[in-house]
Amino acid sequence: MEFQEVVDRRRMIRNYAERPVDPAVVERALRNATRAPSAGFSQGWAFVLLDRPDDVHRYWESATPPDRLARPDRWLAGMMRAPVVVIPCSSKAAYLDRYAEPDKGWADRDDSRWPVPYWHMDTAMASLLILQTAVDEGLGALFFGIPVDRVRAVRSEFAIPDTHDPIGAITIGHLADDAGPPGSARTRRRVPLDELVHRGGWPPTR
Template sequence: MELQDAIRTRRMVRSFDSDRPVPAEALARILHNGTRAPSAGFSQGQAWLVLREAELEKFWQFGSDAVTDTVRTAPLVIVPFSCKRAYLDRYAQPDKGWTDRDESRWPVPFWHIDTGMAVMLQLLTAVDEGLGALYFGIVPDRVQSFKDAFGVPDDYEPIGAVAIGYDTESEKRDLRARRRPIESMVHYGMWSR
């Protein structure tokens, strides 16, 4: 599949074939491609928790508040994590020199942004593999109990979850009418009124 085709056809899928597992090769490629995302200072402060089968039932105790029941048919969920410590550690090294580890040096939390870019690569890879996917959030008041249940270290934060599987949606949503015109989003040289 060409990149433009993957971008054009990528959409959030909310219903999956629970009887068709994601092939191991597809999962390996999805995970590998996530590691190819940009990472400030090559900090690589991302990690993924891969959940299948019985692990999914446990996950849905914490993750189902943000999705419809049909999403629970996904045979695979990948939870992406960002780690601020990895960035602060990397930028405290001699070639960067921020030994004070002051977070105010960061204009935005790149640990979350870089992990989000990794997720986008994974979403596009799922499309390329002929799969559907849905990125969704974990409700904030469930995050700590989720982390405790799955033994996630304190310095790793989930930035959402990605349900993946074969798409069974009978009606594909056409969102073209709701898509903002590019002219309202792109500003050349100066922000126009």
């Protein structure tokens, strides 16, 4: 598939067929994720791969309130059919350690030096490469957040250390014939490029 087609065809998939995914495809997606840029080549990311039915079920059990899990709505039922879940995790410590090394010139690990949390940003870029690889392989994928009140349970279930923070989760699988419940991209317009690009800077306000 041509690169532009991969970009144009990427969309969030919320309904999957109950078919396995080739493990080689998942490995390719994870390998591509590690090609994402990272500040100082810190590479402060890690990925919890859940590609066995029992492990995928453990994810949904830990990430979903019991009452909702017992009676999943259309969105959750479609999502739970995905045979693969990846939990991308960022490591703030890796960045603070890296920038305290001699070639970076900072003598401490003060996080106030960082204007934005690059550990999250870089892990998000790695996650996008997973999404794009899925499209290139003819699969569907979705990046979504873990409910804030379920993060601790997910951490505990998969023994995610304090040095890493899950930034969300990614489902990967074959698309179902039914696209599933519409997402925001179907109910909201795509903002035109000329409203987003400010050539030479933002125009003066009146």
